[in-house]
Structures are given as C-alpha cells and as structure tokens.
Amino acid sequence: MPGMWWVLVVVAVVVVLTAYLTWTAARVDRLHERAAAAGRALDAHLMRRAAAAAVLAEERYAVELYAAARIALDAEPEEREAAENDLTRQLRATDLAGEDPDPAVVAVVAASRRLALARQVHTDLVRDALSARRRPLVRLLRMSRRHDRPRYFDVDDPTLAADALRVS
Amino acid sequence: MRIGIVCPYSFDVPGGVQNHIVDLAEALIGLGHEVSVLAPADEDSPLPPYVVAAGRAVPLPYNGSVARIAFGPVSTARVRRWLARGDFDVLHVHEPLTLSLSLLAVLSARGPVVATFHTAMTRSRAMAAAQGVLQLVLERITARIAVSALARRVQVEHLDGGAVEIPNGVAVAKFADAAPLPGWPGECGVGHGGTLGFLGRFTEPRKGFAILRDAFVALAPHRPGLRLLVAGPGDRADLYHGIPAELRDRIEFLGMVSERDKARMLRSVHLYVAPNTGGESFGMILTEAMAAGATVVASELDAFRRVLDGGRAGQLFPTGDAVALRRCLAELLDDPGRRTALAAHARGAVAAFDWPAVARRVLEVYETAIEATDGGVLDQEWVEPR
CATH class of the missing domain: 3.40.50.2000 (Glycogen Phosphorylase B;)
Structure with missing residues (x-):
C-alpha cells in the first residue's frame, strides 16, 4: 500500500521535530538556570568584597572607603553597578602595599580577585543565554518566556594593583 | 576537591600539553586534592598512578602535524564510565575544541567544566564545518583559562568569550x-x-x-x-x-x-x-x-x-x-x-x-566554576584541605 509510506514519513518527521524541540527547550532552560546561578554567585562575591572593604575601613578609620562599602552593600539593583565601581575606585586609592601583610588587606585583595573571576564567568554565561534567546525557533515558540532576560552586570574589572605582581 | 582532568593528546608521545597536565596534576595533589587524569595511552604503557589510560590513540594528520588522539564510540563509553566513577566536583579539560577525549568529556559532562586553551588556534577545520557543534561545546564550559595573552585574545575575538590568563608554571x-x-x-x-x-x-x-x-x-x-x-x-x-x-x-x-x-x-x-x-x-x-x-x-x-x-x-x-x-x-x-x-x-x-602557586590560581577558577553552577560561595575549608 503506497499510502502507508506517507504515514511513516509524517510520523518520523514529527518524532524528530518533537525530539529537537524538547532538546532545544531543555537547552534554553539549562542556559538560563546557569546564568542565574552565576548571578547569585556574583552577588555573593560582591557582598564579600564589600564586607572585607568595610573591615579594612574600620581598621584604618577610612571614612570614605567605609561609606563606599556600606553604599555598595545597601544599593538598590539599579544603582548597584555605580556603587560597586565606586567601591573599586576607593579600594584602588587605598594603600594596600606593605611588606608585612595585614590580614584585612589580604582579605580585600583576595575578595577582589575572586570577584573578578566571578564577574568574568557571569558575563560569559549571560552571553550564552542571550545568544540562545536570539535563536529564531526559540523566539518563535517563546521558549524563554518562563525565564527573566539575563542581564550583564556591567562593572569595571575589580582586580587591584596589589595583585598585579602576581603572574599576569 | 575531586578534580577530573582530561588530556587530549597521548601520553605515549611527549608534548607541551602533556607536560603541563602532569605538572598541574602533581601540584594539585601536593596541595591535598584528589586528581584523576584521563588520557589516551596504551593500557600497558608506564603511567603515573593518577593517570587513567583511555586506550590507544590513533595518529591523525591534523593542522599540519600528526596528533595522536582518541575519538569514537569506544572512547565515548570510556569517558562516560570515567566520569561516572570519578564523581568529580569539577571537570578540567584541555584544548576542548580538538576532536578528542576533551571534547567527548565536555559533551558528556553535567557539572562545572573548566577548559584550558593552550594554542592560539581558533578552531579546527572539522569544527569550522560544524559551527553548531562548536557552540554546543562552548556552552557547556563554565570557565575558560588561556595560557598566554595570545590564546586569550583568540578567545575574546573569535570564540566570543572571555578567559582568565594563567600562564604555564615553572617546575x-x-x-x-x-x-x-x-x-x-x-x-x-x-x-x-x-x-x-x-x-x-x-x-x-x-x-x-x-x-x-x-x-x-x-x-x-x-x-x-x-x-x-x-x-x-x-x-x-x-x-x-x-x-x-x-x-x-x-x-x-x-x-x-x-x-x-x-x-x-x-x-x-x-x-x-x-x-x-x-x-x-x-x-x-x-x-x-x-x-x-x-x-x-x-x-x-x-x-x-x-x-x-x-x-x-x-x-x-x-x-x-x-x-x-x-x-x-x-x-x-x-x-x-x-x-x-x-x-x-x-x-x-x-x-x-612555581607550579604550586599556579595551581592555586587554577583552583580559584575551579571554585568560581563550581560556584557559578551552584549559585553560592564555597567554604574555604573544603577548598583547601589541611
């Protein structure tokens, strides 16, 4: 029966298409979840750096640094990038050199370095998620509707000069 | 930390990437971490105890020279088994864009993946034919390391992503x-x-x-x-x-x-x-x-x-x-x-x-990759045993 062929072909096409769509949808979900997780890690590292900066500021009675750290900790989402850049500038203006390493300085330098890594990874993962959202099929079927659009966290590189002595 | 490292090139032939991996693995073990290295090698070739042989590698003319790599269904099964047995906290692959164990491992991985790019090679010819596959591989990588400024620039300009520059260590x-x-x-x-x-x-x-x-x-x-x-x-x-x-x-x-x-x-x-x-x-x-x-x-x-x-x-x-x-x-x-x-x-x-100092920087990238997958900050004691 020649009619049967058409049925088989249609069934096969439907199966392949369904598998592809399911896989794509899972991929979009995975990329969004990962970008969100990286965002939470970045948030935690921002907090850590601000806390370390506050400890250092208290130790040195550095009023401006302390204020910058507090503002960064309390900033509303829309003001946060500016507040974090401000804190980076304050830290860059702080004297972190010295032969005998002060634990508070070591903590600030380490927190900044880890923040730089977290920022880098977050940027990459957000880029991956955004490029998945731009795919025509994903847009057509609105596969990303369950996820908020990932946002870049646009701040300057927080690496401190005290770290530059290390390999770079 | 339980670390799984994948080497794309055979340990039967010496090379820069192999040396790098051996030095890194030994430095990490020295810092108190559990490390397993998967590499193509004959079952009976003498290997360091932390290296798992993934079978004979086939010589393949590649980018103007001959690379000995392992690729195919048998290799895939071995990679999957190694991943399942290892239960790694982080998977670290080297040169993941070559047709190799590294690429197979990335595609089979579920958790955080760190990739190190050694050469300034943009992409292999096989990869150029499959832009979609390239994207799939890159998407699975959580954090990237480049061993030179040049390798990093290739990352930024051609592969659309950043990378942390950590040079080779010196033994x-x-x-x-x-x-x-x-x-x-x-x-x-x-x-x-x-x-x-x-x-x-x-x-x-x-x-x-x-x-x-x-x-x-x-x-x-x-x-x-x-x-x-x-x-x-x-x-x-x-x-x-x-x-x-x-x-x-x-x-x-x-x-x-x-x-x-x-x-x-x-x-x-x-x-x-x-x-x-x-x-x-x-x-x-x-x-x-x-x-x-x-x-x-x-x-x-x-x-x-x-x-x-x-x-x-x-x-x-x-x-x-x-x-x-x-x-x-x-x-x-x-x-x-x-x-x-x-x-x-x-x-x-x-x-x-020195390698221990370089390995500490690599560990920080591992931590970042794990954190970016779990969305939290790691406990310091867990990262630095002893």
Whole structure:
C-alpha cells in the first residue's frame, strides 16, 4: 500500500521535530538556570568584597572607603553597578602595599580577585543565554518566556594593583 | 576537591600539553586534592598512578602535524564510565575544541567544566564545518583559562568569550637541581672569563639574537675567555653569520635541547641574556633561567620588567641597544656580588611562578566554576584541605 509510506514519513518527521524541540527547550532552560546561578554567585562575591572593604575601613578609620562599602552593600539593583565601581575606585586609592601583610588587606585583595573571576564567568554565561534567546525557533515558540532576560552586570574589572605582581 | 582532568593528546608521545597536565596534576595533589587524569595511552604503557589510560590513540594528520588522539564510540563509553566513577566536583579539560577525549568529556559532562586553551588556534577545520557543534561545546564550559595573552585574545575575538590568563608554571625544583654541563660555566673573574647564555630561535629577529651577537663581538676581543652558549632550532651557519672567524670557537651551539638539557644549559651560564625586541607575551624562559639560578639580563619590555620585579630580579637594558647591552654585560661579569644579589632576589620572585602557586590560581577558577553552577560561595575549608 503506497499510502502507508506517507504515514511513516509524517510520523518520523514529527518524532524528530518533537525530539529537537524538547532538546532545544531543555537547552534554553539549562542556559538560563546557569546564568542565574552565576548571578547569585556574583552577588555573593560582591557582598564579600564589600564586607572585607568595610573591615579594612574600620581598621584604618577610612571614612570614605567605609561609606563606599556600606553604599555598595545597601544599593538598590539599579544603582548597584555605580556603587560597586565606586567601591573599586576607593579600594584602588587605598594603600594596600606593605611588606608585612595585614590580614584585612589580604582579605580585600583576595575578595577582589575572586570577584573578578566571578564577574568574568557571569558575563560569559549571560552571553550564552542571550545568544540562545536570539535563536529564531526559540523566539518563535517563546521558549524563554518562563525565564527573566539575563542581564550583564556591567562593572569595571575589580582586580587591584596589589595583585598585579602576581603572574599576569 | 575531586578534580577530573582530561588530556587530549597521548601520553605515549611527549608534548607541551602533556607536560603541563602532569605538572598541574602533581601540584594539585601536593596541595591535598584528589586528581584523576584521563588520557589516551596504551593500557600497558608506564603511567603515573593518577593517570587513567583511555586506550590507544590513533595518529591523525591534523593542522599540519600528526596528533595522536582518541575519538569514537569506544572512547565515548570510556569517558562516560570515567566520569561516572570519578564523581568529580569539577571537570578540567584541555584544548576542548580538538576532536578528542576533551571534547567527548565536555559533551558528556553535567557539572562545572573548566577548559584550558593552550594554542592560539581558533578552531579546527572539522569544527569550522560544524559551527553548531562548536557552540554546543562552548556552552557547556563554565570557565575558560588561556595560557598566554595570545590564546586569550583568540578567545575574546573569535570564540566570543572571555578567559582568565594563567600562564604555564615553572617546575622550579627541576631547574634549580639540574647539573651544569661538564666544563661549564667555567671561571669568571675581573676582566676575563664568563659565560653568556641564549636560548631560542636565533634567526627570528624579534628574539633579538643580533643584538647579543653585536655585544658579544664587541666585548669578546677585550675579554679573554668570554664564551657564549646557544641552544635553539636553526643552522650553525646562520648562527655564525656576522661573527668573525676567530671568535667562532668561543661559541658553543647545542642545537635543539630537551627539557632536561635546557635546565642543564641554564645552570651552565653566568648570565642569561634575553635581548628580545618585542612579541614576547610573558617571558617563560626568563622564569626558567631565574629558577636555574642564572643572573638574567633582559631588554626593557613590559612583560620582562614585570617578571623581573621591575629590575630587582635581573638587569634590564634599553631594548635593541647593543652598546648598552655590552656595557651591562661587562659590568655584571666583573661584579660577582651584584650577580649573586640579583640571582638571590630572582629565586624569591620566581616562587610566584612555581607550579604550586599556579595551581592555586587554577583552583580559584575551579571554585568560581563550581560556584557559578551552584549559585553560592564555597567554604574555604573544603577548598583547601589541611
């Protein structure tokens, strides 16, 4: 029966298409979840750096640094990038050199370095998620509707000069 | 931390990536972590205890040379089994864009994946045909490491992503403990003797051999016993080009040297000279000379200045200036106190490039990748056992 062929072909096409769509949808979900997780890690590292900066500021009675750290900790989402850049500038203006390493300085330098890594990874993962959202099929079927659009966290590189002595 | 590392190239043949992985794995184990390395190798080949053989690799002509890699359904099954048994906290693959175990591991991985890019290769030809597959692989990678500024630039420009630059480490002990070549470096007194060293492609203008040659030719007639030890790929005829016949027997040419002989060569000189005029992104050879205890004389490139701690761990001279280099060499050869002081500072400075220090930086990237997957911050005690 020649009619049967058409049925088989249609069934096969439907199966392949369904598998592809399911896989794509899972991929979009995975990329969004990962970008969100990286965002939470970045948030935690921002907090850590601000806390370390506050400890250092208290130790040195550095009023401006302390204020910058507090503002960064309390900033509303829309003001946060500016507040974090401000804190980076304050830290860059702080004297972190010295032969005998002060634990508070070591903590600030380490927190900044880890923040730089977290920022880098977050940027990459957000880029991956955004490029998945731009795919025509994903847009057509609105596969990303369950996820908020990932946002870049646009701040300057927080690496401190005290770290530059290390390999770079 | 439980770390799984995948090496794309066979351990049966030596190579830069394999050396890097062995040094990294041993440094990580030394820091108290559990490491398993999966690599293509024959089941019966002698391997370090932490290496798991993934079977024979097939030679495949690739990017102009022959790479020995493993790829296919059998390899895939082995990679999956290794991943399942290892239950790793983080998977670290090297050169994941080659058709290799690395690529298979990335595609089979579920958790955080860190990838190290060694070469500045943009993508393989096979990959260029499959842009979608490339994207799939890159999407699975959580954090990327580039071993050089060049490799990093390729990441940013061609692969649409950032990468953390962490250069190769230096196995300081291997260089510090090497035995000098018999009869070298010889004596070095005021106004006579002394051995200069140069390692690299002397025909490549940016390596600056011509500047060292001019300085040597000018200095040697006034300094009896001054010798020059050269290693690197190239012809003896090219090396002697521009050197008067009577000075030629004071130049010893070793040709291409193995890693071990490189260490011995660096132990055999009073002054290691790096007259590069540019293009050097990091200055690996300087750190090796520093580890070997040679006093370094280098041109004032930014990268060299950084490695030499602003000139405290080695003598800097104006880039491309043979007259200044000659003056520098003459002064240093006459001043053993200053040579010792520079070499002593260099020994301290090179510790930052030693493998344990480099492995700590790689660990930070592992932590970042794990955190970016779980969305939290890791407990310090868990990361640094002991």
